[in-house]
Amino acid sequence: MFGDFPAIPAHRIPQELKARPRADMQQISISRLGQNPPEVYQLAPGDVLGIYIEHVLGEEGEAPPVHFPEDGDQAPALGYPVPVREDGTLALPLIEPVRVEGLTLSQATETVRASYIDNQILQKGQDKIIVTLLRRREYRVLVIREEAGGKEHVTKRGTGDTIDLPAYENDLLHALNETGGMPGTDATNEILIIRGGFKDARNWDQIVAQLASCKEDCQCPPAIPDAPNVLRVPIRYFPEQVPQFAQEDVILHTGDIVYIGSRDQERFYTGGVLDGGSHLLPRDYDLDVLGAIAEAKGQVGSGGVGISQIGNRGRTGSTGMNASKLIVIRKLPCGGQVPIEVDLNRALMDQSHRLVVQPEDTLVLKYRFHEELYNTALGLLQVNWLIR
Numbered sequence: 248m249f250g251d252f253p254a255i256p257a258h259r260i261p262q263e264l265k266a267r268p269r270a271d272m273q274q275i276s277i278s279r280l281g282q283n284p285p286e287v288y289q290l291a292p293g294d295v296l297g298i299y300i301e302h303v304l305g306e307e308g309e310a311p312p313v314h315f316p317e318d319g320d321q322a323p324a325l326g327y328p329v330p331v332r333e334d335g336t337l338a339l340p341l342i343e344p345v346r347v348e349g350l351t352l353s354q355a356t357e358t359v360r361a362s363y364i365d366n367q368i369l370q371k372g373q374d375k376i377i378v379t380l381l382r383r384r385e386y387r388v389l390v391i392r393e394e395a396g397g398k399e400h401v402t403k404r405g406t407g408d409t410i411d412l413p414a415y416e417n418d419l420l421h422a423l424n425e426t427g428g429m430p431g432t433d434a435t436n437e438i439l440i441i442r443g444g445f446k447d448a449r450n451w452d453q454i455v456a457q458l459a460s461c462k463e464d465c466q467c468p469p470a471i472p473d474a475p476n477v478l479r480v481p482i483r484y485f486p487e488q489v490p491q492f493a494q495e496d497v498i499l500h501t502g503d504i505v506y507i508g509s510r511d512q513e514r515f516y517t518g519g520v521l522d523g524g525s526h527l528l529p530r531d532y533d534l535d536v537l538g539a540i541a542e543a544k545g546q547v548g549s550g551g552v553g554i555s556q557i558g559n560r561g562r563t564g565s566t567g568m569n570a571s572k573l574i575v576i577r578k579l580p581c582g583g584q585v586p587i588e589v590d591l592n593r594a595l596m597d598q599s600h601r602l603v604v605q606p607e608d609t610l611v612l613k614y615r616f617h618e619e620l621y622n623t624a625l626g627l628l629q630v631n632w633l634i635r
Contacts, residue, residue: 254574254588257536258599264577264585266605269533272483275490277429280480281420282498287351291414292333293384296347296355297326300363301375303340304329314381324381331384342366352378386417388499390426393509394434412499419480419497422505429482430507432530436483440497441504442476483531515604517543519611520570528606535601536573536589539610547591567622568614575602576609 290296298304299311304327314324329337335348337355342362347355356378363369363376391407408426412418419440423429430438478496481488499505514525515534521543528534540547546569573589587602594600604610614622 254586256600257575257587257589257594257602258597260587260602264587266533266603267485268603269483269529269531272485272531274483275481277420279490279492279494280418280423280497282415282418282494284415288380288383288415290331290335290347290350290352290355291384292331292335292348294331294380294414295382296329296331296337296352297324297377297379297381298329298337298339298359299326299375299377300339300359300369303363303368311377316382321380321383324379325377326379326381328381341368352380383413385411385413386499386501386503387411388417388422388501388503388505390422390505390507392426392430392434392507394431394507395509417499419499419505422499433510433527434482434530435508435510436481436530438480438482439504439506439508440478440480440499441506442478442500442502513606515539515606515608515610517545517610517612519574519613521545521610521612528604533603535594535603536575536591536610537594537601539604540573540591540612543610545612547595567625568618570612570614570618572613572615574611574613575604576611577605578607 297311297314301307305311311325312327314328316322316324329339331337331347332344334344334346336344336346337359338344339359339362345359345362347358350358356376359378360369360374360376363374364371369376387409388411389407389409393405406426410422410425412421412425419438423438478492480492480497481490484490510527510530513528513530515528516525517523517539521540524543526539526542534542537547569591571591573591575587575589576584577587578584589602590600594602
């Protein structure tokens with residue numbers, strides 16, 4: 248019995264009160280978090296080109312200016328800086344804007360040359376035009392990480408980084424690499440990519456508030472939809488639930504938010520014979536009741552009957568029988584709770600009695616009557632031995 252309510256034996260609990268083994272899950276392929284860059288760089292708004300056009304941007308016989316970029320993976324650029332505007336065009340002297348969005352550098356060079364020749368500003372065969380890439384376009388992304396990231400003695404890091412990702416490196420994989428790598432084991436089992444603006448988020452908050460206010464005390468909590476334009480990328484998943492997101496979904500743009508939450512709520516609690524406390528559950532493997540008691544520095548099973556300790560004056564160590572009655576108080580999805588009884592002595596030998604611990608479980612370890620009676624008698628016997 249647990250209080251005034253009967254406790255369900257662990258080997259008889261219904262399937263809906265059990266959790267699926269986390270060992271069945273598999274790790275997502277890291278390469279799915281990145282993008283495949285094109286073989287040749289394609290121009291887009293935000294790029295800055297180095298352009299030299301003799302008699303237009305540069306005088307005859309004058310060497311074009313040379314720019315050495317700070318990024319080691321980019322070649323030096325020649326010419327005067329000209330940005331690709333938001334409409335995908337270049338503003339050049341003496342001609343109408345030239346559209347270069349989606350073109351390679353070679354194609355952009357020929358397009359610029361053709362525009363000057365068609366406008367009879369330059370003559371074919373006598374034009375000297377150089378178009379190079381001076382600075383790649385960048386995308387500014389906010390990355391919020393609430394996990395400790397593998398740092399010792401840190402339970403919740405709570406950092407936010409604003410990073411600039413260059414073109415074709417503006418994906419989830421590079422954002423994680425710039426801010427500490429893959430999520431640690433104390434992070435939630437998913438990464439959120441949040442898009443959209445203030446108005447969308449405000450409308451979503453109102454919908455969630457309305458759903459929450461409709462809940463009755465005897466009902467399960469209503470299903471809360473995701474905020475608009477939110478992509479959930481799982482770190483681990485069950486084989487029949489392979490994530491179906493596309494490569495375009497993990498490409499980040501200016502204003503996007505990458506959010507990694509902390510698993511600080513995935514805890515179990517201990518009491519009774521065990522020291523009271525809260526303990527974080529593992530993310531990637533299951534923890535049964537025996538492992539949970541060991542995690543709480545409790546003892547399972549008896550190392551002896553205690554007779555060897557009689558008369559060992561001044562020696563430390565536990566004597567008697569360890570507690571074997573474990574009550575697991577498990578919360579139900581729709582509110583309420585159910586007590587589950589585990590016989591730890593049977594759990595040592597029978598896998599069906601090793602209940603897997605779930606988040607929000609409370610483990611209360613108690614002595615059975617015969618265990619407490621035995622320990623009391625053993626204590627009296629030791630006292631009698633000492634006063635002889």
